[in-house]
Amino acid sequence: MIELRDIGKTFPGVRALNGVTLAIGVPADKSGETIAPGEVLGLVGENGAGKSTLIKILGGVYAAGSFKGEVVVDGKVQAFRSTLDARRAGIAIVHQELALVSEMSIAENLMLGREPTRFGLVDRAELEAKARALLAPVLGAEADALDFQAPVDELGVGVQQCLEIARALADRAKVVVLDEPTAALSEAESEKLFALIRERRAAGDSFVYISHRLEEIAALCDRVAVLRDGELVEIVTPDTDLVPLMTGAVIPDRARARARDTATDTPTVLRVEGLRVAHPALPGRLVVDDLSFSVAAGEVVALAGAMGAGRTATLATLFGTAKRGYTGSVAIDGKPVALVNPRTAIAAGIAYVPEDRKALGLVLGLSVADNLALSALGRLSKLGVVDGASVEHSALARLRELSIKAPSLGAEVATLSGGNQQKVVIGKWLELAPRVLLLDEPTRGVDVGAKAEIYALVEELTSRGHAVVLASSDLPEVVRLADRVIVLREGKAAGELAGADITPIRIMQLAVGTVAAVLAQEALGEART
Amino acid sequence: MKLERSARTPRRAGDSSIWIMAGVLVLLWATLAVLPQTRGVFLTQGNLATLLVQSSVLLVISVGMTMVILIRGIDLSVGAGVALTGTVAALIQLKCHGSAPLAIVAAVAVGATIGAWHGWWAAHGIPAFVVTLAGFKAYRGGALVLSGAKGLSPMSDDFSLLARTVPLAPTIAIIVIALAAGIALTLRDATSRRRFNLAPLTSRVVALRIAAQVVLAGLVLWVFAERGMPVQVGIAGTVALWGIFVTKRTRFGRHLYAIGGNPDAARLSGIDVKRTTIGAYVIVGVLTAVAGVMLAARVNGVTPGSQGNLLELDAVTAVVIGGTALAGGRGSVVGTVLGTLVFATLANGMNHLRIDSNLQLIFTGLVLLAAVQISRGKRS
Numbered sequence: 001m002i003e004l005r006d007i008g009k010t011f012p013g014v015r016a017l018n019g020v021t022l023a024i025g026v027p028a029d030k031s032g033e034t035i036a037p038g039e040v041l042g043l044v045g046e047n048g049a050g051k052s053t054l055i056k057i058l059g060g061v062y063a064a065g066s067f068k069g070e071v072v073v074d075g076k077v078q079a080f081r082s083t084l085d086a087r088r089a090g091i092a093i094v095h096q097e098l099a100l101v102s103e104m105s106i107a108e109n110l111m112l113g114r115e116p117t118r119f120g121l122v123d124r125a126e127l128e129a130k131a132r133a134l135l136a137p138v139l140g141a142e143a144d145a146l147d148f149q150a151p152v153d154e155l156g157v158g159v160q161q162c163l164e165i166a167r168a169l170a171d172r173a174k175v176v177v178l179d180e181p182t183a184a185l186s187e188a189e190s191e192k193l194f195a196l197i198r199e200r201r202a203a204g205d206s207f208v209y210i211s212h213r214l215e216e217i218a219a220l221c222d223r224v225a226v227l228r229d230g231e232l233v234e235i236v237t238p239d240t241d242l243v244p245l246m247t248g249a250v251i252p253d254r255a256r257a258r259a260r261d262t263a264t265d266t267p268t269v270l271r272v273e274g275l276r277v278a279h280p281a282l283p284g285r286l287v288v289d290d291l292s293f294s295v296a297a298g299e300v301v302a303l304a305g306a307m308g309a310g311r312t313a314t315l316a317t318l319f320g321t322a323k324r325g326y327t328g329s330v331a332i333d334g335k336p337v338a339l340v341n342p343r344t345a346i347a348a349g350i351a352y353v354p355e356d357r358k359a360l361g362l363v364l365g366l367s368v369a370d371n372l373a374l375s376a377l378g379r380l381s382k383l384g385v386v387d388g389a390s391v392e393h394s395a396l397a398r399l400r401e402l403s404i405k406a407p408s409l410g411a412e413v414a415t416l417s418g419g420n421q422q423k424v425v426i427g428k429w430l431e432l433a434p435r436v437l438l439l440d441e442p443t444r445g446v447d448v449g450a451k452a453e454i455y456a457l458v459e460e461l462t463s464r465g466h467a468v469v470l471a472s473s474d475l476p477e478v479v480r481l482a483d484r485v486i487v488l489r490e491g492k493a494a495g496e497l498a499g500a501d502i503t504p505i506r507i508m509q510l511a512v513g514t515v516a517a518v519l520a521q522e523a524l525g526e527a528r529t
Numbered sequence: 530m531k532l533e534r535s536a537r538t539p540r541r542a543g544d545s546s547i548w549i550m551a552g553v554l555v556l557l558w559a560t561l562a563v564l565p566q567t568r569g570v571f572l573t574q575g576n577l578a579t580l581l582v583q584s585s586v587l588l589v590i591s592v593g594m595t596m597v598i599l600i601r602g603i604d605l606s607v608g609a610g611v612a613l614t615g616t617v618a619a620l621i622q623l624k625c626h627g628s629a630p631l632a633i634v635a636a637v638a639v640g641a642t643i644g645a646w647h648g649w650w651a652a653h654g655i656p657a658f659v660v661t662l663a664g665f666k667a668y669r670g671g672a673l674v675l676s677g678a679k680g681l682s683p684m685s686d687d688f689s690l691l692a693r694t695v696p697l698a699p700t701i702a703i704i705v706i707a708l709a710a711g712i713a714l715t716l717r718d719a720t721s722r723r724r725f726n727l728a729p730l731t732s733r734v735v736a737l738r739i740a741a742q743v744v745l746a747g748l749v750l751w752v753f754a755e756r757g758m759p760v761q762v763g764i765a766g767t768v769a770l771w772g773i774f775v776t777k778r779t780r781f782g783r784h785l786y787a788i789g790g791n792p793d794a795a796r797l798s799g800i801d802v803k804r805t806t807i808g809a810y811v812i813v814g815v816l817t818a819v820a821g822v823m824l825a826a827r828v829n830g831v832t833p834g835s836q837g838n839l840l841e842l843d844a845v846t847a848v849v850i851g852g853t854a855l856a857g858g859r860g861s862v863v864g865t866v867l868g869t870l871v872f873a874t875l876a877n878g879m880n881h882l883r884i885d886s887n888l889q890l891i892f893t894g895l896v897l898l899a900a901v902q903i904s905r906g907k908r909s
Binding site for chain 1 (some may be wrong): 718721722725727778779780781782783784786787791794795796798799800801858859
């Protein structure tokens with residue numbers, strides 16, 4: 001059993017944690033009988049509530065002495081000096097940010113630090129065999145199809161995340177901390193992960209499960225610890241309504257007011273005809289195959305589908321970043337455009353909010369103001385000289401417009417919470433007033449409150465006449481925001497839904513094929529009970 | 530409102546390490562001013578003028594080096610480039626009896642071409658380390674081939690003007706004009722904010738900035754009050770001020786930081802990464818030629834085999850001491866100016882202290898490590 005006793009941590013000017021006491025792993029009852037072999041403890045709270053700080057203390061990222069209180073493993077007070085100490089004590093953490101070596105193969109990544117050797121040489125065959133054995137319970141049949149000698153960066157984020165989880169499980173940890181593990185996973189992959197967690201819990205392992213997806217918390221956890229403003233609010237049963245506890249206020253989850261009548265002749269802003277995009281690595285294969293759709297002014301069209309169905313590839317192509325080019329035609333306001341690089345796309349009136357904001361959306365070492373000015377410096381300068389006052393004026397306008405919470409305009413954007421970082425990524429386009437906004441997983445890793453704000457922002461932008469293309473694996477999000485949904489399967493449009501037809505079940509049926517959908521639905525039903 | 534208050538003094542990342550370097554420099558100077566061996570020797574107008582002249586060539590190169598290091602690049606060819614561009618200038622003078630302006634223009638054209646060549650490869654994914662390492666070999670060879678491996682001297686009289694000293698009256702005029710420009714820019718910053726109803730810069734901030742400029746100008750004036758300002762120092766100072774302006778105030782400069790911080794995000798924000806990259810290498814190439822011309826004037830000729838030897842590593846040292854990260858995206862030309870001065874002060878001071886030149890190398894190496902440690906510590 002692992003206990004956190006009266007944990008407190010202060011950063012300059014901010015008290016991140018205050019007096020948090022928490023036991024992980026179900027303790028023995030008074031008679032000494034264990035109640036259950038292991039448990040899944042949910043950890044919820046808005047961004048900034050102290051979850052990350054708590055996890056970093058547990059995992060040895062913050063060394064002993066830099067915080068108040070004690071970390072106790074099986075009754076012994078620990079003094080972790082590094083993450084390695086924590087790992088040795090049986091605490092494995094799967095971070096939100098992936099920690100894989102991108103040039104190394106799948107097999108090497110899985111077996112990093114425990115490579116099997118023969119006569120001092122790495123035994124590649126055994127390496128792959130052991131790696132396969134590790135990944136099979138996480139990915140199932142999909143794992144068999146993977147080329148284990150391929151570099152990990154050829155995999156989608158979802159599969160990479162599975163590798164990380166497999167690696168943590170291989171450490172035979174007493175407690176595995178999963179920080180937003182399903183953020184990048186498709187529904188089917190998530191279900192596999194849940195099954196795996198349940199199996200390991202039955203075998204006596206304990207988990208700390210951090211997620212913004214409260215339905216997952218409800219389906220998976222035995223107990224839920226709610227943090228707010230650095231303090232432990234309460235430990236509750238998973239069927240409790242968590243949102244009021246987390247936010248202190250009730251957030252209305254109303255469906256998007258579908259004011260737009262499809263019969264009215266709102267002008268078409270974006271028209272895509274017969275889009276075909278070649279696979280970046282495999283010649284002869286297509287990631288997008290004959291896709292046609294249009295988006296009207298003020299409309300949100302969502303692209304749904306499983307991982308690798310072509311959602312991100314479509315958006316990236318529309319932003320001019322397809323590695324091997326595309327065929328088909330794209331028109332904006334009726335004018336055909338050639339999208340050969342991001343600059344041509346921006347000139348055509350397209351803006352892109354990429355899936356991975358830290359890698360692709362932000363320059364983390366630069367200030368909030370610099371990031372907000374990133375794509376509009378041309379507009380904010382005269383004869384190549386940047387007008388500092390214009391930059392600040394425009395940045396302040398964005399801060400107000402998007403209610404971005406930042407200590408100052410000069411603060412490094414890396415110090416902002418995930419939700420506020422995401423608002424900066426969206427905000428950097430607004431100076432240019434783009435016609436089309438491409439949003440790829442706009443609320444990934446963002447807390448409940450910021451999520452609602454981003455939804456409100458999308459609605460505000462559409463009311464101003466922007467056309468929005470949304471790619472999202474978060475089905476409630478798609479239902480909430482989309483006027484129409486185009487479901488992709490293996491690069492092709494598997495179907496289109498509009499109005500009341502937009503339901504998670506219908507989307508899933510189209511995305512994975514009917515039989516699989518029924519199975520997945522049953523699994524979901526099972527999870528709920 | 531909390532936000533408005535803090536927005537009033539936008540603090541940029543990396544500012545604090547500049548103050549540390551400035552502190553280190555002041556400390557060094559103060560120490561050398563009171564140590565028995567250097568008292569009355571170091572902190573004299575004559576010695577400081579010599580120190581500045583000796584660091585002029587390095588400073589010009591380092592300003593360019595800062596820009597390529599900011600975008601995660603490097604230029605290892607600048608030492609050889611100094612030899613090649615100097616050789617071109619000298620040949621035009623000696624073989625073609627060309628005028629000094631012609632020789633300088635030709636050298637700068639060669640420098641710009643070299644820079645464009647590096648930039649083109651770097652922009653197309655070839656590591657700058659490799660491209661410029663090739664140049665490191667090739668340009669030295671080029672200088673030797675062009676000159677027939679012989680020393681070239683002397684330069685013409687008008688070329689040697691670059692090694693002379695500006696008389697006192699124009700020196701004062703130049704410094705006053707630079708000060709006036711700096712004050713005007715500060716005041717313009719303060720007033721231009723009114724256009725958008727931004728919180729005005731506090732009079733304290735404006736006064737502080739102007740006071741700093743006045744103190745700096747006064748210091749420079751004092752150093753050159755006796756004999757006037759050497760042309761070399763004038764050029765280096767101009768290049769440094771230009772470099773500060775370009776990196777801090779121009780679109781190109783801000784793009785350098787964005788590209789160095791995250792090239793993917795920069796590209797996806799519509800920044801022309803290739804053009805900016807090529808631009809940065811052209812700048813370092815041109816500044817290499819300027820340095821090549823300055824050095825040829827100072828030593829009144831070119832020794833193609835050794836002119837500019839190790840300048841590339843001295844420049845990287847100055848840039849890194851000045852707090853610019855080799856990983857890119859962080860640093861400043863102001864830091865590089867301070868780094869160059871620290872570097873030059875150490876050499877000058879250790880000479881006066883009669884420290885063995887071999888020991889000096891060891892000591893300089895340790896200072897480099899310590900400087901990196903300081904800027905790393907500020908970051909985490």
